[in-house]
Amino acid sequence: MSETVTANGRNGQVTFDGKTVTIAREGFAARASHGRGEKSIPIRQIAAVQFKPNALTTVGFIQFTVPGEQSSRTSKGGRTMDAAKDENAVLFAKKAEPEFIALRDAVRAAIAEL
Template sequence: MTDTTTAKGVNGSVSFDGQLVTITRKGIGNKGAKTIPLRSIGGVQIRPATMLVNGFLALSVSGEVGRSSGGVGRLQDAANDENAVIFTKKQSADFEAFRDAVLAQL
């Protein structure tokens, strides 16, 4: 059995069990949880957090149009993207471990 990797962020959390990624939202207007099969994930992007600005993790999902405005992406885009979770500098290590776990399976 595979261990589950989880990272909790500012506007939600992500978890990965080796086959499925689950994004769970929190806050006003949340849309609950979204589960994405590993085979549908084309990539994982991290924009690092600093002491002054939050970072984000965004998943590229096959068949879905991303909400990035190009380049490395913007925090405002991530806030509206159902495949992205925003995190603080203190939460960075958990999101990097999550990214590494997903990429190792891809």
């Protein structure tokens, strides 16, 4: 993959360049939940991609599973609330969903190529 895919969410921006997923935290919502900063995850370290589309009453999210890291899952149900606390997840609104679908598909394709 040579094209960079970027998706702007509510609590962060995710960029995938074909080799690395980078989650950048800017803005009030990002700083309030995770602090300001950036996290890069090499594609070889991503075991799975969880994707939840927007629903009538909840925002969607994309979450990257990295073996050896603690998940933020704290309760049964409430997946969106758990994702909001996870440093490997980004929430997104309905209008940004197509960007996140493209991102999800690109990351899954790269994982499959490994």
